[in-house]
Amino acid sequence: MSIQLSETIRLVPLRSEEDVHMMLSWFFTPELQHLVGIPDGAKPLYKKSYSATATADFDANNRVFMIADGEKKVGMCEVRKSPLFDRSATMGLVIADKTYRGCGIGGQIIEAFKHIAFDEMNAENLNIRVYTKNKTALEVGCRLGFEKAGLLKNIATVGGTSASYYILQITRSE
Secondary structure, eight states: OOEEOSSSEEEEEOOOHHHHHHHHHHHTSHHHIIIIIOOTTOHHHHHHHHHHHHHSOOOTTEEEEEEEETTEEEEEEEEEEOSSSTTEEEEEEEEOSGGGTTSSHHHHHHHHHHHIIIIISOOSEEEEEEETTOHHHHHHHHHTTOEEEEEEEEEEEETTEEEEEEEEEEETTO
16 A cells, blocks of 8 residues: 655555666665665675565565655665564665655655554554664654664675664654
């Protein structure tokens, strides 16, 4: 089921290999790999995971969307709740088209995902992993009520260098 964010922007469930290939082409550009902190060597794992999601039946705890402006795909986002960590949901968001960054779409998606995580998935908290070099994502998350819950130091290699990530978290009551 699509989620309408504004007059033209909507979230469309990931349902095709064509969309998976589009996502992977975005993720592995040097610009986005460094902006988002996508680990070196992640492409085969991402392809397998997103391809499985695109072809699977609807899973209320595993939702991946393309961000669309009309028919144009401009990014992707996801919210997932692990069966093992059943009190927590995790989200991710990539706005691939530069002209759509800084327009408030990320904030709208976060608000929609807070509703999904807390009201539909019954999670107690929602987490976002933010690459430490992505200051804009960190600022937006904190402005929307997320707090730094931790720092994962040097856990991946991005562009041949060690990378760290903040875990931002908001709880149901906040």
